[in-house]
Every structure is written in structure tokens, then in C-alpha cells.
Amino acid sequence: MRQELIDLLLGELDPAEAEALKARIRGEPELQRELFELESLFGLMRRGEAVEPLGATRAAVVAAAARVRTPLLVQLRALPGLVAYRFRRSARFRIAVISLAAHVVLIAILAHILLRRDADPRADVSPYVTFKDGPAEDIKPAHEFQARLLQRRLPQSTRLRQYGVEGQEQAIEKGIGTLLTRQRPDGSFGDAGETGYAALALLAQGDCSAQATARGYAIRIACGDILAEAKRGQAHGAMLAALVEDFSLSYAFMNEFERMGYQTAIRQLVLAVPDDDISREALLLARLAGFAIPAGRDLGDAALVVSGDRTKLLDAAPTRLRVTAALARGRLSPDPDLAKAWAAPLFEKAMADLEAGKASGVVLLTLQSPYRL
Amino acid sequence: MPRSDGELMVAFQEGDQDAFATLYDRHGRALVNFFYKMCYDRALAEDLMQDTFLKLLRARGKYRPEASFKTFLYTVAKNLWIDRHRSQKAAPKTVSAEVRAQEDGATLGDLLEANAESPVARLADREAADLVRTALLGLPEAQRIVFVMAEAQGLRYREISDILGIPVGTVKSRMNAAVTQLRGMLGRVLK
Numbered sequence: 001m002r003q004e005l006i007d008l009l010l011g012e013l014d015p016a017e018a019e020a021l022k023a024r025i026r027g028e029p030e031l032q033r034e035l036f037e038l039e040s041l042f043g044l045m046r047r048g049e050a051v052e053p054l055g056a057t058r059a060a061v062v063a064a065a066a067r068v069r070t071p072l073l074v075q076l077r078a079l080p081g082l083v084a085y086r087f088r089r090s091a092r093f094r095i096a097v098i099s100l101a102a103h104v105v106l107i108a109i110l111a112h113i114l115l116r117r118d119a120d121p122r123a124d125v126s127p128y129v130t131f132k133d134g135p136a137e138d139i140k141p142a143h144e145f146q147a148r149l150l151q152r153r154l155p156q157s158t159r160l161r162q163y164g165v166e167g168q169e170q171a172i173e174k175g176i177g178t179l180l181t182r183q184r185p186d187g188s189f190g191d192a193g194e195t196g197y198a199a200l201a202l203l204a205q206g207d208c209s210a211q212a213t214a215r216g217y218a219i220r221i222a223c224g225d226i227l228a229e230a231k232r233g234q235a236h237g238a239m240l241a242a243l244v245e246d247f248s249l250s251y252a253f254m255n256e257f258e259r260m261g262y263q264t265a266i267r268q269l270v271l272a273v274p275d276d277d278i279s280r281e282a283l284l285l286a287r288l289a290g291f292a293i294p295a296g297r298d299l300g301d302a303a304l305v306v307s308g309d310r311t312k313l314l315d316a317a318p319t320r321l322r323v324t325a326a327l328a329r330g331r332l333s334p335d336p337d338l339a340k341a342w343a344a345p346l347f348e349k350a351m352a353d354l355e356a357g358k359a360s361g362v363v364l365l366t367l368q369s370p371y372r373l
Numbered sequence: 374m375p376r377s378d379g380e381l382m383v384a385f386q387e388g389d390q391d392a393f394a395t396l397y398d399r400h401g402r403a404l405v406n407f408f409y410k411m412c413y414d415r416a417l418a419e420d421l422m423q424d425t426f427l428k429l430l431r432a433r434g435k436y437r438p439e440a441s442f443k444t445f446l447y448t449v450a451k452n453l454w455i456d457r458h459r460s461q462k463a464a465p466k467t468v469s470a471e472v473r474a475q476e477d478g479a480t481l482g483d484l485l486e487a488n489a490e491s492p493v494a495r496l497a498d499r500e501a502a503d504l505v506r507t508a509l510l511g512l513p514e515a516q517r518i519v520f521v522m523a524e525a526q527g528l529r530y531r532e533i534s535d536i537l538g539i540p541v542g543t544v545k546s547r548m549n550a551a552v553t554q555l556r557g558m559l560g561r562v563l564k
Contacts (some may be wrong), residue, residue, distance in 0.1 A: 002549060002552070002553075003545060003549050006548060006549060006552055009525070010523055010530075010548075012529065014529055037556065038552065041552065041555060041559065042524055044504075044505060044559060045505055045524055045525065045555075046525075047508075049404060051405055051409050051415055051418065051419075052402060052405075053401045053405045053419060053422060054419060057401075057419055057422065057423045058394075058397060058422060061393075061394075061397050061401075061423060061426045061427065062390075062393070062394045062397065063392065064427055064430055065393040065430055066391050082432055096481070099531055141467075158457075264427075275428065296511050
């Protein structure tokens with residue numbers, strides 16, 4: 001009987017059933033009590049906290065919608081005269097057939113181009129040979145080859161397909177390791193790391209290989225070496241962001257992060273933020289702030305002040321950002337003086353930038369807690 | 374006469390960006406509250422709500438006007454919730470209010486409570502909200518998602534069945550089980 005009462009309260013009964021049940025309830029005090037309790041329960045639920053979405057989230061969603069391009073198919077479908085649903089369906093079918101044919105033609109053209117490229121065996125073999133056998137000090141071709149292979153931009157000749165298969169199976173991990181270790185014989189990354197970082201970014205995003213070992217390798221490299229050395233550069237930023245964006249990677253990332261001592265690492269990352277492009281690092285920091293800290297950790301350690309173009313920041317990581325002065329007030333830190341001392345210079349710089357018109361906003365990234373700030 | 378959700382979605386497919394903003398305005402709040410009641414994490418709920426709409430943008434081509442928009446929307450939301458929930462199960466992400474927040478031993482919870490505008494006036498609501506939170510979070514997830522969808526979101530059994538991919542009978546039995554458990558947990562307040 002309780003099920004029927006629940007159905008009644010949720011409006012799941014049809015009118016006749018509902019009337020019959022109400023009539024029965026009127027004659028049975030026990031059912032009345034039961035119904036009253038259920039109503040009270042549902043009423044209590046409605047007293048639970050309701051939350052309002054942030055205005056910034058709406059702005060980000062609407063902005064994202066504005067960037068969406070209307071597909072050609074839909075544009076055609078929306079032409080006057082095709083508005084009626086019946087017409088739209090038939091038009092959709094015709095367009096799908098045309099589209100399919102266009103795809104076939106396109107694939108044929110691409111295959112033709114690739115086959116033509118394949119006709120010259122030196123075009124694909126030489127970088128591989130250079131990579132495999134070349135002198136350690138001349139590694140630029142190897143970088144290019146590796147990057148092109150990882151981006152699947154090489155022609156699919158038999159030899160390269162074989163290499164590609166090996167890459168999927170085993171060689172990418174080794175290849176990237178070689179690439180990186182060869183470019184830092186003295187233990188540093190030197191100046192030629194961009195290609196390697198780009199490759200790592202691709203690998204970390206799973207674009208190159210889904211193998212756990214390869215990913216683990218990328219993470220280890222990324223966290224243990226690059227992060228510790230606080231390397232700069234867009235490829236580095238992209239890789240870190242990719243690592244953190246990928247949830248399945250983020251925990252392994254965090255394990256490494258914790259091993260390093262995240263406070264140190266975060267500080268290094270903050271220091272590595274280029275003044276003119278902070279969106280990627282801000283995304284990383286925002287993700288870290290959201291993910292990183294298990295129960296009982298020092299809250300203030302993850303709170304960071306970043307100045308810059310707030311629009312970019314909100315666009316990059318809208319949901320983990322809170323514009324708040326909580327840290328500056330020492331409210332979130334177990335050691336307010338330390339937090340203030342750490343945050344104050346950054347905060348003051350951000351405010352100075354703001355006043356000087358160099359920044360359009362100040363964003364204070366704070367660790368999210370179940371509490372409203 | 375306002376356009377239906379389905380009409381708005383089709384209009385958006387055809388390039389009307391205002392239609393998408395209207396859809397957001399209609400469903401954004403309900404969606405963030407759906408996620409909020411699933412996890413009681415304000416930031417995560419906001420995050421998931423936004424991701425749902427962004428996913429909706431990417432999947433706009435899959436929507437067919439003959440389908441219910443609400444079912445479509447909550448199917449995306451449910452999938453997102455499952456993905457996020459599974460990925461985050463491994464590590465705790467909440468912080469403890471018992472963390473020492475000041476040298477005098479005051480906790481974060483104390484500080485936040487002390488900053489409330491009128492704690493006495495809000496005490497009853499706060500207590501009720503806390504009880505509801507504890508009770509909802511105490512439900513098994515399979516029951517909680519059914520309960521929140523039915524009770525708080527006003528989705529019909531049939532819609533929930535479609536969204537979760539389970540029979541209507543299972544929806545009903547989970548709803549019943551959720552109500553039974555909630556009554557047990559909230560009995561003191563209900564009496």
C-alpha cells in the first residue's frame with residue numbers, strides 16, 4: 001500500500017486510480033497517518049538546501065554555445081520550404097546519402113595523396129633511420145619524426161605501419177624515453193624539449209597509446225622531472241592540463257604530486273606561470289585545487305592567487321574558481337600568518353595589476369570544501 | 374506561446390543560439406540541484422551541471438525532436454554523474470570541518486558558523502537541511518538517484534526508467550526502498 005501512496009504523491013496514478021485511493025484513505029485512519037508521514041517526508045526534502053547556479057557558469061555555457069558552428073546539414077535542413085517535419089525527414093535522408101558519397105570521394109582523394117607520398121620510400125624511412133641510428137647529438141629529425149608519428153601524420157606505408165604497430169605495442173614508451181633522455185645528457189632538458197613535451201602531451205591524453213605502462217611513463221616523466229624542474233612552455237602547460245583533465249590519470253598524477261610534496265610543487269607551478277598566458281596553468285591549478293587535497297590536509301596550502309585575464313580564466317576553468325578573499329583573510333588556513341605571508345605578495349600584485357588596468361579581474365583559487373565560502 | 378524544450382533544441386540545432394540559453398535558463402537550476410542532492414558538494418554540482426550542458430552542445434546532433442528533451446538531458450547528466458562518481462570514488466575529496474583552523478583550536482566549521490549572519494534564526498532550517506543531507510547521502514546510490522529524480526526533479530517513473538535503463542518496476546521498488554530508509558533515518562523529525 002505504501003507504494004500506491006508514494007505513487008499518489010508523485011502524481012503517478014491516473015485520475016481514476018487516484019480518486020479511488022483517496023476515497024479509501026478517507027475511510028482508513030491508518031492510511032491517513034501513513035500518507036501524512038510521507039507528505040512530511042517529501043516536505044522535509046524540499047527544505048533541503050537549494051543552490052543557484054553561478055552567473056559565471058551561465059556566461060561560460062552561453063559563450064560555448066555561441067562558438068558552436070551550425071553544421072551544413074542542419075543549415076540545409078533549415079532552408080525555407082523544408083521546415084515541415086515530414087520534409088525534413090526526407091531531406092535528411094537525401095542529404096545523408098549525398099554526404100556519404102562526399103565522404104567516399106574525400107577518402108579516395110586522401111588515399112590517393114597518401115599513396116603518392118608512399119611512392120617515395122625515403123620520405124618515411126629516413127627519419128626513422130635517423131631516429132634509430134643517428135648520432136646522439138643530432139636529434140632534431142628524430143624529434144620531428146616522433147612528433148609526426150605520434151600525431152599520425154606520417155604516410156601509412158608498410159614499413160611505417162609496422163613501426164606504428166610497434167609504437168602502439170611497445171616502442172612509444174621506449175621512444176619517448178629515448179627522446180627525452182637523449183636530449184638531456186647532463187640531466188637537464190636543455191632547450192629542445194618542446195617536441196618531446198608535445199609528444200608527451202599527446203601520450204598523456206591517450207591519443208597515441210592506451211597502454212597503461214606508456215601512460216604511467218608519461219606521468220612519471222611529467223611529474224617527477226618536468227614538474228619538479230618547473231619547466232615553462234605551452235607544450236608543458238598543455239601536458240599538465242591534459243594530465244589533470246583526464247580523471248583516470250589524475251590520481252596517479254596526484255600520487256606523484258603527493259610524493260613530491262604538493263605545496264612545493266604548487267609554488268613552483270605558480271612561479272612558472274607566464275605573465276602573458278596563464279589560462280592553461282590556471283586550469284591546472286583550478287583542477288588541482290578541486291582534486292588534490294584529501295581530508296585533513298592544510299586548506300591554505302592549495303589556495304592560490306592568480307592574476308590575469310579573468311575572462312580567460314573563467315572560460316578555462318569556470319567551476320572551480322571562486323572570487324573570494326577567504327585566503328587573504330586567513331580564513332581557510334590552519335596557519336593564517338603563513339597563508340597571508342604567502343598569498344599577500346601575489347594578492348597585492350594582482351590588485352596592483354587590476355588597478356593599473358593590466359588585469360581585468362582577480363581570481364583567488366581556493367580549495368573547494370563542502371561549505372559555502 | 375513559449376516554445377517547448379524540444380522546439381528549442383531543434384532551433385539550436387539549426388543555429389539559434391538564444392534557444393540554448395533559454396534551455397539553460399529553464400533547466401540549469403534544476404540540474405545543479407539534482408547534482409547537488411546527489412553529492413552535496415556545491416562546486417562539484419556546478420561543475421557537473423556545466424559539463425552536462427557542454428556535453429549537450431557536443432551531442433546536439435543526436436537529439437531527435439520525437440524524443441523527450443528532459444529525458445535526453447538527464448540521460449547526459451546521469452552518464453556524467455556515473456563517470457565522475459566512478460572516477461572519484463578512489464580518493465576522498467572532501468575536507469574535514471574538524472581541521473584545526475586557528476591556533477586557539479577553533480575549527481573550520483566553527484569559523485564558518487561564526488560568520489553566519491544570523492545563526493539562531495537559521496538554526497532550524499540548517500538542522501533540517503543537515504538531516505536531509507545526511508539521510509540522502511546515506512542512501513545507496515542506485516536508490517538515491519531514483520529518489521532525487523522522482524521527488525526533487527519531478528521526473529516520471531517512465532522517464533527515469535528510460536534514463537537509467539532499468540524497468541519501471543525497478544524504479545518503483547527503488548523508490549519504495551529509498552522512502553523506507555529515509556523514514557527510518559528521519560523518523561525523529563517526522564514524528
